[in-house]
Amino acid sequence: MRNSRLSTPARRIAVCVALLAVVVVGWRLVSHFATSGAAVPDTSASTSPADNGSVAVQIATVQRGPIAQPVRGYGVVSSSASNVTAINLPYVARIVQMRVQPGQTVARGAPLFVVQADAAAVLAAAQARSALTLAQGELARTQSLYRNALATQSQIAAAQKAEDDARQALAAQQATGIAAGPHTIVAPLDGVVTQLSANLGDQVQAGTMILQLAAANGGNDARANVTLGVEPADAASIHPGDTVTLHGLSTALAGTALAGRVTLVGAAIDPQSQLVDVGATVPLGQTAFIPGTRVGADIATRAGTWWIVPRSAVLKDEHGAYVFQVTPQHKAHRVAVVAKVEDGPRYGVDGALDGAQPLVTSGNYELQDGMTVRVDGGAAR
Numbered sequence: 117m118r119n120s121r122l123s124t125p126a127r128r129i130a131v132c133v134a135l136l137a138v139v140v141v142g143w144r145l146v147s148h149f150a151t152s153g154a155a156v157p158d159t160s161a162s163t164s165p166a167d168n169g170s171v172a173v174q175i176a177t178v179q180r181g182p183i184a185q186p187v188r189g190y191g192v193v194s195s196s197a198s199n200v201t202a203i204n205l206p207y208v209a210r211i212v213q214m215r216v217q218p219g220q221t222v223a224r225g226a227p228l229f230v231v232q233a234d235a236a237a238v239l240a241a242a243q244a245r246s247a248l249t250l251a252q253g254e255l256a257r258t259q260s261l262y263r264n265a266l267a268t269q270s271q272i273a274a275a276q277k278a279e280d281d282a283r284q285a286l287a288a289q290q291a292t293g294i295a296a297g298p299h300t301i302v303a304p305l306d307g308v309v310t311q312l313s314a315n316l317g318d319q320v321q322a323g324t325m326i327l328q329l330a331a332a333n334g335g336n337d338a339r340a341n342v343t344l345g346v347e348p349a350d351a352a353s354i355h356p357g358d359t360v361t362l363h364g365l366s367t368a369l370a371g372t373a374l375a376g377r378v379t380l381v382g383a384a385i386d387p388q389s390q391l392v393d394v395g396a397t398v399p400l401g402q403t404a405f406i407p408g409t410r411v412g413a414d415i416a417t418r419a420g421t422w423w424i425v426p427r428s429a430v431l432k433d434e435h436g437a438y439v440f441q442v443t444p445q446h447k448a449h450r451v452a453v454v455a456k457v458e459d460g461p462r463y464g465v466d467g468a469l470d471g472a473q474p475l476v477t478s479g480n481y482e483l484q485d486g487m488t489v490r491v492d493g494g495a496a497r
Contacts (some may be wrong), residue, residue, distance in 0.1 A: 170488040173479035175442060178471055180423050183464035184416035185457040188345035189394060190365075194330040194407035196457055199341045200303065202325045206292040207235035210319045213298075216327070219406070222303045228327060229301055233294050234319075241294045242292060244286040250273075251282035254365040302398045302485065307331045310407050330407045340395030342378045343432065344413050351392035353380050353417040361414045364405065374398050374405065378415060418457050422464030430463055440476040440483050441469065442491075448476065450485040 168493065194200070211232035216222060258275040261267035293299065311328035314320050331341070342362065355378065355404075362374040376398030385392055396413065405411065429439050430453065437455055441446045453467035468473075474491075476483065483489065 130181055133283040133385050136265055138374045140241065147288050149246070170446070170490040171479060171482050173440075173442070173446075173448075173473035173489045173491060175491055176426060176429070176477045178423060178425060178441070178469055178473075178475040180471065181423060182419065182421050183424050183457055183459055183462065184359070184419035185353070185459060185464075186414040186417045187417050188348040189346040189413050189415060191248070191344035191394075191403050191411060193400065193411060193415070194341050198245055198306075199331050199360045200310070201307070201326045201329045201331065202326050203228060203301065203304075203329060204323055205231065205301070205320065207294050207322050208319065209235040209237070209299075210234070211314050211326070214312070214314075215310075216309045217379065218309055220309045222307060222309060222329070224303055224306050224320050227300050228299050229314075230302055230311075231301060233296070237292075237294050238296050241289040244282070248279070248282040248286045254491065255279045256258040259326070262297040270441070274343060301326075305329070305331055307470045308407050316354065340397055341400065342376070342398060344400050344411075344415075345389050345391030346394055347417070348385055348390075349391050349395070350417075351381060354378060354394055354415055355417075356380060358419070359416040360398065361439045362396075362405065362417075363397050363414075365412055366409045369404055369409070369411075370385070372404070374400065374403065420456060420464065422466055423453070423469050425453075425463050426473060426477050427458075427461050427463055430465065431480055435439060437465070438465070439465075440480045441473040442476060442489055446488055447489045448483040448485060448489050449473070450483075471478055 130440075135355055146180075209231040212232050215227045222228070230271075255275040255278070258267050258271050262269070262272050307329040309327055310330045310425050313328070314326045314327075318324060332334070360376045360378055362376060364370060376396050378394060379397050380395040382393040387459055388407040394415070396415075425439060430437055431439070436452060438450050438452050440450055443449050451467050451469055453465040453469070455465050457461050457464040476489070
């Protein structure tokens with residue numbers, strides 16, 4: 117029992133001595149690293165891919181070519197006032213026969229309607245002819261008297277003026293086309309009847325529009341046959357001569373595209389639509405884009421020849437826009453660029469790009485100038 121009680125303190129002393137030895141050894145190790153300047157290893161620190169080697173990227177070929185920034189507009193075919201002709205009469209008449217209907221295509225010289233001039237208008241034309249005959253006879257009689265010294269020079273002048281006035285009055289009546297009996301009015305140009313404002317049997321006053329005729333575009337007609345509305349902020353970038361690509365809004369015309377040119381750009385905002393009107397000439401020919409068709413159009417603005425790059429390839433920082441290209445040594449090369457136009461997923465940029473070096477389109481956020489790159493996780497290219 118005595119030996120057992122004495123052994124317990126001895127074991128406790130041995131444990132304390134061992135712990136003290138561990139503490140001393142640890143202190144000496146820390147002192148060694150501190151005095152030698154060596155860093156204490158940190159097993160928790162991770163190593164980035166760029167530290168170990170290359171960065172995985174995706175690339176694309178860069179090329180220079182024409183590109184434009186599209187402006188979207190919406191409108192209607194044959195709504196321009198410069199493309200529409202109003203058919204009316206300079207005298208009172210009654211419609212006795214209508215030969216056309218809305219939407220009908222007519223050729224130049226085709227009959228549109230038949231009218232019967234008002235009796236008063238016919239009478240006025242007959243009186244103009246009678247007045248000229250009387251004035252001519254009076255002039256001849258006065259000249260005969262003058263030769264016999266029975267009339268003065270002033271009487272000759274008065275008779276001559278009366279004859280001139282009567283001749284001009286008759287010419288004005290004849291220019292109106294007034295004739296007794298039915299008279300056929302024909303189309304002055306090739307076009308489409310877009311509106312009828314008078315019906316069979318109507319008595320129309322002088323100058324009243326009877327029908328509206330939209331000119332058909334034969335290819336050489338410079339008048340606008342499509343009116344588009346664009347946002348005021350976009351109007352400043354549109355100029356006459358810009359290319360217009362017309363699209364139908366209906367399902368049947370959704371896949372149809374026609375190219376034309378801008379002919380005019382409005383200088384004011386329409387109070388109803390709050391848009392700026394843009395007139396365009398598009399060769400519609402025998403297409404399904406008949407007058408009144410609702411359409412959309414892409415107007416190519418700020419057209420030019422630039423480096424065409426994907427939107428994803430262009431990055432920006434405090435120094436401006438830039439892209440990365442891959443050198444033959446598989447290094448990332450930063451190139452400063454200036455975006456000139458934007459066309460959906462593409463940019464047209466200006467910069468010192470090399471057409472022989474691939475352009476980085478994905479993974480560029482991880483790059484810095486001079487880093488080693490590899491394509492799609494494979495060998496560097």
